[in-house]
Amino acid sequence: MDHERLMPLSSVPAISDLSNEPTVTFGLPDHPMDMPDHDLSPLPLAASAPAQWLRGLIGAVTGAYGARRMQLDIVPVDRPHGPAES
Amino acid sequence: MPLRFLKDLFRREAGAQTGGGEPETGPSLTGGGSEAGPGVVIRRAGALVLTTILTVAAASLFGTIVQSDGYDWLDVPRVALIAIAGFWLAWGTCTAVLGVLFDPEPRRRSANIVGWRTAILMPVYNESPEPVMARLETMMREVEPLREGTTVEIFLLSDSTRADAIEAEQKAYARLQLRAGHLLPLHYRHREKNIGRKAGNIADFVRRSGGGYDFMLVLDADSLMRGDTIIEMIRRMSAEPRLGLLQSLPQTIGMKTLFGRLLQFSSFLYGPSFSRGVAALQGNAGPFWGHNALIRVEAFARSCGMAPLKGAAPFGGPVLSHDTVEAALLARDGWQVRLDPDLIGSYEEAPANLIDYAKRDRRWCQGNLQHSKVLFAPRLKLWSRAMIVQGIFSYLGSPVWLLFLLSTLAAPMFAMPPVYFDARVPFPVFPHPETSKALALLFGVVLLLIMPKASLLIRVILRGEARLFGRRLRATVSAILELFLTSLFAPVHMMFQTRSVLQVLFGADGGWPASARDDGQVSFAASLKASWWMSVGGLCALGYSYQTLPDLFPWLAPVGVPLAIAPLLVWMSGSLVLGNGLRRAGLFLTLVDTQHDRAVDRFETLRATVWDGSGAEANEADRQAADMARASVPSVPQTRSEGTPDEA
Numbered sequence: 001m002d003h004e005r006l007m008p009l010s011s012v013p014a015i016s017d018l019s020n021e022p023t024v025t026f027g028l029p030d031h032p033m034d035m036p037d038h039d040l041s042p043l044p045l046a047a048s049a050p051a052q053w054l055r056g057l058i059g060a061v062t063g064a065y066g067a068r069r070m071q072l073d074i075v076p077v078d079r080p081h082g083p084a085e086s
Numbered sequence: 087m088p089l090r091f092l093k094d095l096f097r098r099e100a101g102a103q104t105g106g107g108e109p110e111t112g113p114s115l116t117g118g119g120s121e122a123g124p125g126v127v128i129r130r131a132g133a134l135v136l137t138t139i140l141t142v143a144a145a146s147l148f149g150t151i152v153q154s155d156g157y158d159w160l161d162v163p164r165v166a167l168i169a170i171a172g173f174w175l176a177w178g179t180c181t182a183v184l185g186v187l188f189d190p191e192p193r194r195r196s197a198n199i200v201g202w203r204t205a206i207l208m209p210v211y212n213e214s215p216e217p218v219m220a221r222l223e224t225m226m227r228e229v230e231p232l233r234e235g236t237t238v239e240i241f242l243l244s245d246s247t248r249a250d251a252i253e254a255e256q257k258a259y260a261r262l263q264l265r266a267g268h269l270l271p272l273h274y275r276h277r278e279k280n281i282g283r284k285a286g287n288i289a290d291f292v293r294r295s296g297g298g299y300d301f302m303l304v305l306d307a308d309s310l311m312r313g314d315t316i317i318e319m320i321r322r323m324s325a326e327p328r329l330g331l332l333q334s335l336p337q338t339i340g341m342k343t344l345f346g347r348l349l350q351f352s353s354f355l356y357g358p359s360f361s362r363g364v365a366a367l368q369g370n371a372g373p374f375w376g377h378n379a380l381i382r383v384e385a386f387a388r389s390c391g392m393a394p395l396k397g398a399a400p401f402g403g404p405v406l407s408h409d410t411v412e413a414a415l416l417a418r419d420g421w422q423v424r425l426d427p428d429l430i431g432s433y434e435e436a437p438a439n440l441i442d443y444a445k446r447d448r449r450w451c452q453g454n455l456q457h458s459k460v461l462f463a464p465r466l467k468l469w470s471r472a473m474i475v476q477g478i479f480s481y482l483g484s485p486v487w488l489l490f491l492l493s494t495l496a497a498p499m500f501a502m503p504p505v506y507f508d509a510r511v512p513f514p515v516f517p518h519p520e521t522s523k524a525l526a527l528l529f530g531v532v533l534l535l536i537m538p539k540a541s542l543l544i545r546v547i548l549r550g551e552a553r554l555f556g557r558r559l560r561a562t563v564s565a566i567l568e569l570f571l572t573s574l575f576a577p578v579h580m581m582f583q584t585r586s587v588l589q590v591l592f593g594a595d596g597g598w599p600a601s602a603r604d605d606g607q608v609s610f611a612a613s614l615k616a617s618w619w620m621s622v623g624g625l626c627a628l629g630y631s632y633q634t635l636p637d638l639f640p641w642l643a644p645v646g647v648p649l650a651i652a653p654l655l656v657w658m659s660g661s662l663v664l665g666n667g668l669r670r671a672g673l674f675l676t677l678v679d680t681q682h683d684r685a686v687d688r689f690e691t692l693r694a695t696v697w698d699g700s701g702a703e704a705n706e707a708d709r710q711a712a713d714m715a716r717a718s719v720p721s722v723p724q725t726r727s728e729g730t731p732d733e734a
């Protein structure tokens with residue numbers, strides 16, 4: 001600010017000093033800051049909350065069904081062990 | 087999923103609204119920040135329940151009316167259309183009523199603002215430089231004596247593309263530097279390519295210079311703010327580390343035409359209360375209206391960079407209406423976005439006539455419809471998504487009403503002939519007349535339209551604020567006249583908006599005639615060119631109704647007649663004679679007419695005496711005044727700024 005306050009009048013840029021550079025600046029402070037761009041695209045349907053909820057539901061149902069099948073599978077079956085008798 | 091939605095909608099966190107418990111660090115960036123305090127939860131739930139009840143009541147009443155001549159297939163979309171349109175009407179009413187009932191709590195503020203660094207950003211795009219510089223000089227002279235050691239710097243950020251406009255604004259900048267550069271540092275930057283439009287302009291500032299500032303006050307080229315309002319905003323933001331964006335209440339000034347005076351009066355009489363209603367529901371995901379708002383630079387830099395949307399225009403490409411999206415992105419990252427309706431002394435200008443209003447609306451329409459691609463962006467707060475939907479429906483509402491009117495006109499053609507002699511009944515059966523229910527529905531709709539404005543007027547009178555509008559009688563007459571005129575203009579506005587929506591959907595150009603003059607007046611030829619098609623439509627609808635559906639004629643007339651005389655209304659809207667005449671008659675007066683605002687008066691004086699359009703180049707008087715001013719200003723030590731500005 002002091003810089004601006006004490007700046008002599010002669011240092012106020014004249015119009016003739018304007019260049020044709022892509023960007024024209026007068027007294028612009030150089031304090032760069034990172035500003036990343038965010039992608040606003042919606043998540044893929046498969047990653048969306050309803051899809052995950054549905055996937056969980058299907059997983060739970062098929063898991064329960066599988067467990068039931070496994071239970072059925074481990075029930076001892078009355079059959080001979082070892083090589084079949086001929 | 088529904089449970090998660092409800093949880094998100096009604097999520098609460100202690101201290102979120104009350105300002106208690108100051109966090110030591112910034113908000114988390116996980117999107118898990120607070121959404122709403124308990125008061126907000128109750129208000130949102132109440133507004134939603136009441137809106138739903140009103141919508142269901144209107145739809146069921148209308149369903150009863152249309153079934154009086156038997157159901158046909160067209161009745162289903164008609165009931166659906168009235169339900170959609172009724173929902174948004176009822177939602178607007180609930181918001182306005184909340185504004186009457188709700189007074190925001192006092193906000194936290196810092197007594198000491200030494201060390202905070204604020205950049206005031208004025209983006210310009212091919213503007214006439216004199217009014218812009220008059221506004222900047224006003225704000226510089228307003229802020230300088232009040233800033234109490236806080237650093238405030240001014241940035242003129244040009245995206246102009248016309249060579250004459252660029253030259254004029256650079257001459258004007260040099261003159262303003264002479265006149266007021268000793269008050270506050272003043273900087274200028276011009277971009278050759280205006281990539282990303284205004285959002286790109288602000289982002290360019292943040293990337294070049296944002297690291298030097300804590301806050302940035304984003305303005306529009308027609309923005310004017312009082313110095314005490316700017317300083318108060320800095321006090322509030324410096325007191326709340328989680329506050330990412332603070333929106334003030336911009337009110338319309340400087341209008342002279344009939345339509346402009348109407349907008350100005352509405353913004354002063356209804357704006358504060360309606361904004362209180364918005365604030366009552368906002369929680370931590372409030373609105374951003376694109377200007378006259380203070381933004382925490384770090385929050386903006388981390389959260390608000392937007393990649394162009396995928397796909398082709400009009401929905402793909404850079405985000406056009408960036409403000410709503412930026413507010414949603416800040417809220418997504420846990421920053422508080424807040425509208426403080428008590429932050430008055432914040433001004434803007436508005437379109438002077440219906441054509442200019444429709445032109446601006448065309449741009450906003452495209453921007454809001456484009457938000458449909460942002461609606462499902464990851465991690466957005468549910469309230470932010472609701473605000474995006476509200477923005478979209480503020481434009482889709484017009485085609486919905488028009489479709490409803492057209493289907494109502496077409497319905498009798500599809501109605502089944504009445505059956506007087508049913509074999510199962512021993513006596514003739516006559517259709518049930520449902521006139522009383524139709525009148526009840528009409529009364530309800532009119533009540534929804536009038537009640538918010540009436541209640542806001544009553545509030546103003548009861549609180550003794552009518553003197554700001556020329557005392558009770560003039561305020562009441564002005565409000566009645568405003569209601570009458572807005573009812574006349576509403577069908578024209580509906581047609582312009584419907585055309586805008588169709589143009590956006592089909593990728594057509596706006597195609598507006600270069601009509602309005604600088605003073606906002608519109609010639610009758612330009613009015614006719616802009617609205618002849620409405621006259622044709624309105625006359626056809628009235629003629630058809632008169633010939634074939636005479637019972638419907640009185641119901642259609644409030645819409646059909648304004649459409650038939652649309653060119654006259656458009657011409658009237660830009661009339662200076664009517665605008666000035668009403669002002670002289672003491673109607674449509676506002677605070678800036680009756681009390682005078684120092685900043686507005688200062689701006690008008692500068693505009694008339696210094697920046698009067700006679701040339702923006704500095705003259706000898708400016709140089710002498712600048713020399714005297716510089717000689718009288720003592721040197722003040724730098725406070726917290728990390729470096730001094732460099733000349734490019």
